[in-house]
Amino acid sequence: MNLRGCAAQILAKVIGDGQSLTAALEHGLPKLKDSKDRAFVQALCYGVVRHYYALDFALGKLLGKPLKAKDADIKTLLLVGLYQLQHMRVKPHAAVSETVAATSHKPWARGLVNGVLRQYLRDAESLLQAADRDQQARLNHPQWIIDALCRDWPEHQEKILHANDQAAPMFLRVNQRQTSRETYLDQLAAQGIAGQPVDCCDTAIRLDQAVAVEQLPGFSAGQVSVQDAAAQLAAELIDAEAGDWVLDMCSAPGGKTAAILERQPALAGLVAIDVDAQRLQRVEENLARLHLQAETLVADAGNPADWAGPRRFQRILLDAPCSGLGVIRRHPDIKLLRRPDDITALQATQAKILHAAWQLLSPGGILLYATCSVLKAENEQQVAAFLAARTDAEEVAIDAHWGLARPHGRQILTGERQMDGFYYAKLRKAV
The missing domain is CATH 1.10.940.10 (NusB-like)
Incomplete structure (x- = not known):
């Protein structure tokens, strides 16, 4: 052929x-x-x-x-x-x-x-x-993305566009239930694989060069997973405590689900939902490799009345459906397949799921809103609209050395510390 x-x-x-x-x-x-x-x-x-x-x-x-x-x-x-x-x-x-x-x-x-x-x-x-x-x-981008980034990030536009056209580095997440980052770096070095600790995330390693997962020591045993450092931050930010019930909405492929479980082994339980049964199967496969347990459920995050029952959660991660403009490095076809009118539809979906998730959050609980987008309409503007509509919601400031502090939440622009573009906002429900 x-x-x-x-x-x-x-x-x-x-x-x-x-x-x-x-x-x-x-x-x-x-x-x-x-x-x-x-x-x-x-x-x-x-x-x-x-x-x-x-x-x-x-x-x-x-x-x-x-x-x-x-x-x-x-x-x-x-x-x-x-x-x-x-x-x-x-x-x-x-x-x-x-x-x-x-x-x-x-x-x-x-x-x-x-x-x-x-x-x-x-x-x-x-x-x-x-x-x-x-x-x-x-x-080397469609005009609508060029214009959107110019509108939202005029000082950073060309840097983001340039980063989008680079192949993303390979990041690893060390399973701290099994080993430490320092020990795992030594294991990599013994195999002739060079990697560096990522200063903004205590579980993250950036490899100097990508390798097949089969070459990673302890991969099949669950010592390590492949996950961008920006995505790894979710587990730390949600800060689940012993005895908490956690809900991971739109959970596939399961990297953040696993990271939460690795970081806090004493949860009362974690429920991971996704609307796509095939994608949810990937969550189950990842959990099995890592020897972790969660309840998985095929469910529509926007309609909790169909599946949630009376359960309420102390922590909710909403990794909302989004344009994906922060992960173009990994999925360059986003430039070809995404359309400008998709953003309006995505905003409506995000708002629906965010309000639905809020119903399931216990008083005093924390909801972490996340996207892999760099568009303000999907991120800080979405959170601003939510806060304006809710009297029982307050923002929890994210004090960090990564990303840009925004009027609401914190934005990682693609390429910062070689990470993907990501957004996080932390919201607390009034008691």
Whole structure:
């Protein structure tokens, strides 16, 4: 199988059909038996999606007129070719010849692909100069995201956009029930894996280079998990105490659920809910690996009357459905799949779930509102509206050395300490 052609087919599912990159890879990669082939195709797919707006601009200049919709696979193949020439250590002649070879199913495209890629090699400098004059191509994001970040974070906009286009580092969360961070760093060093402690989170380690989880000492035994340091902060912020009942709403894939249980082993219990049964299964799998227990429930967080009964909780984590604009590094297809009108719908969902969660919080209890977004509309403005509507809610200030203190809550902008973009606000219910 031609690997460039395989990558083009996967990318057509994302760029043409609107499928998530994760889902498209899960369907396409198993066809490849060799692990190196799978890694190469995955690198091509992530690279094209990550640099799509810059690549698409160059392709538009080279083609002159767009290809027909039925030839989406040829467009993605051309993007694969351009990505190799711009960003990979593939010899140009090999990149061109192998990409051209992937047109065997459409012989008419052979000359087109060959011509476009060779023209790029001749005109690369002028194309890069032209891209610098086009804001969407230069910043490599859809215009609506560029505008939204300019509106919310004018002083940080380009830094956030640049961070979005970098591959995220690999962070680990040490299971303090089993070992200490210092001991685990020694175990990593003994395996020749270099890592650094993260100063703002006492469970977090940042690896100098990503490795397969199978290489991590004690992974299968539950000593460690993969989780961005920004997400790890939730367990510390919720500050669950012995004897508390905790509710983790929208809990999949379960990283924060597990972190809460690892940090406080003497809970009365933890209930983890998610509306998606398949995603909830991932929560259960993660808990099993870590030898942790929680009640898991397929449930709609916005309609607690259907599932909660009389139970009330001393701590609630609401990791609200959001745009995901803080995790574009890990999911670059967000740039392609998310739409500006999604934000309004997400705001309505967030507000509904936040008010629903509040019904389940015991007097004196703490609700931690979190998103992996950097948009104020989903974060501080959402919390401001909630506080204005509730007389029994007060904000608890988050005193920390990470993120930006906002009128409500605290915002981590993508790239700070190499972390994902994340938002937290802590709310207490009046007694």
